[in-house]
Amino acid sequence: MKIQNHVLKGNGTKFQESPNHGGKFSADLPDTIIIHYTAGSSANSAVKHLCDPRSKASAHLVVGRDGSVAQLVPFDTIAWHAGRSTYGGRVGFNKYAIGIEIDNAGTFKKSGAGFVAWFGTAYPEEEVIEAVHRNESSPAYWHKYTEKQINLVYDICSELIETYPISLILGHEEIAPGRKRDPGPAFPLDSLRDRLLHRDRSDEGALESPDIKKAGLVTASKLNIRSSPAFDAITVAPPLPKGALVNIIQERGGWYEVDVTTQGWVKKEYIRT
Ligand SMILES: [Zn+2]
Incomplete structure (x- = not known):
């Protein structure tokens, strides 16, 4: 996998331009990656929504559960994924950040023996974890990410760090706490950024x-x-x-x-x- 002309190239990646985007990033940007979940039923439905001009929303990438990747906006162009957001004294992260959406149903309600997403689909227990969100105090039921997705997001972030001056990887939940819960506790956000941005802490640091x-x-x-x-x-x-x-x-x-x-x-x- 590699980035050519601000587009991700490699097995299972396709480019499908969304009309929902701003202009080019300013010099020395993007320097941040924002991780999201789609809270939807499939990567295809997310891509469709994010390419619909009426949604006024987009992301640079949508990562499917099978490891397929759709790119909707080139990496040198501002996508619309962050909304109202603040972190580290900055406001409005679209102009600073690459947005990665990961296909994931979000949270579930327990219903009888099963788990049901907000859009009505039931999911098997092996796809569910019970965990406490970093911004909350009681546990909830969350959709697990697939191993392919987690490995792929790691590889993609690694490529982005090589190509752009990336120094921050944040969850949507961290730039819009209270309003957003994605990517949630099922995604290993802390270990991902620790491994990618603080390599000096690892054993091979020296x-x-x-x-x-x-x-x-x-x-x-x-x-x-x-x-x-x-x-x-x-x-x-x-x-x-x-x-x-x-x-x-x-x-x-x-x-x-x-x-x-x-x-x-x-x-x-x-x-x-
Ligand atoms: Zn989000």
């Missing part, structure tokens, strides 16, 4: 983060420079201007630690030699 020491040039018009590799970390200096030269010291989960050298003319009396 091997994966050697000192790299190479030069880099800032390509954004203003680049914040932070105390640690996270968006909520404080800035330690005024933003770096476009074209500033940096020495890259190390890399961690989509961030570089840099040492900054800038070239320019300064008045002699303000420099001590």
